[in-house]
Amino acid sequence: MTTTQSRPPIRHVEVVVNPLSGSAGPNAKAEAEAILEARGVKARVSTPEDGVVACLQRAIDAGPDLLAVVAGDGTARCAAEMSGPDGPLVAPLPGGTMNMLPRQLYGERDWRAALEEILDAGVVKSVSGGEVDGKMFFVAAILGAPAHWAEAREAVREGRMWLAVQRARRAMRRAFTGRLRYALDGGKMRKTEALTLMCPLVSTIMENDADFLEATAVDPASARDIFRLGFHAAVGDWRAAPSVEVDKCRYGAVWAGGRIPAILDGEPQRLSRTAQIKFRPNAFRALVPEVL
Known part of the structure; x- marks a missing residue:
């Protein structure tokens, strides 16, 4: 469930910046420091020189009131997962390419405007999420063969077009080679090519305070359908996929x-x-x- 809470004082801020991520910018570290200094907030801005997890852990261990992240989707997800409900407030700012979680929390603001606004007049929102195989997600997950298309997307994002073509061909070869079996909320076992799970934060059929995940079984009938599913999964347009069967769940396997x-x-x-x-x-x- 997603609810708004009263705001505690923000006296100490830790910021993790990846200046090489999609939309952070090469001067992101200096820009973040200037924004914080202008507000007289005790702060440290770090870059993940020795890895994202280690950098985030040092920031959390410092005991800040707020952990802000200016980086890609993976770092945003990791920061939220590591902080959890009992850790510092988290601001996963839009510093990546897709910005799946940041877009749900900050709309179309860039990371500078979002940081300034939440420091001046932000509110606390408790955000629900999902867990699969011990890993958290806060927007959506897709399980199954179409997820191989993400590897091709990563190559495109890195500008490695020949590798993207190779990975796309491999993803196509893997289509229909390994169906999933799943069961939701103690129900009967079913088969599907792919299973997507969407959180209340982004689902179009649930309110933000819903207490379950939207589960969508997708069973394409052809290679063309699975290509379309892989494409929509890669760009984040989860509900545009073909052959969709929608359900909801609180737990499953x-x-x-x-x-x-x-x-x-x-x-x-x-x-x-x-x-x-x-x-x-x-x-x-x-x-x-305060207002999205």
């Missing part, structure tokens, strides 16, 4: 013959052969603008 390819909040992952699904009503606390 999914099985496959091998490790399950997945996309969690726009980032490719590899899950176990058997993965548990859970709805998390209070996944983390975000600092957001």
Whole structure:
């Protein structure tokens, strides 16, 4: 569920910046420092020189009131997951390419405007999410063979077009080679080519305070359909995929013959052969603008 809470004082801010990510900009570190200095806030701005997780952990260990991230989707998801409901407030600012979670929290604001606004008059929002195979997601997840298209998308994003073509061909070869079995909320086992899970934050059929995930089983009838599904999964247009069957769930499980390819909040992952699904009503606390 997603609810607004009273705002605590913001005295200490930790910021993690990746100046090489999609929309952060090469001067992001200096710009963030200037914004914080202008407001007289105790702050430290760090870059992930020795890895994202280590950098985020140091920031969290410093005990800030707010952890702000100016980076890509993977870092935004990681910051929210590591902070959890009992850690610092999180501001996953739009510093990447797709900005799946930041767009839901900050709209079309760039990261500078969003940071200034939440420091001046932000409100606390408790954000729900989902968990699959022990990994969190806060916007949407897609499980199954179409997730292989994320690897092609990553190559396109890096400007490696020949690699993108190779990965697209491999994704097509993998179509229909390994169907999923799944069960939701203790129901009967079903088969599908792909299963998408959408959080209340982004679902078009649920309110923000809903207490379940939207589950969409997608069973394409042809290679053309699976191509379309892979494309829509890669660009984040989850509900535009063909052959859709919509359900909802608070828990479930999914099985496959091998490790399950997945996309969690726009980032490719590899899950176990058997993965548990859970709805998390209070996944983390975000600092957001008062009016989106």
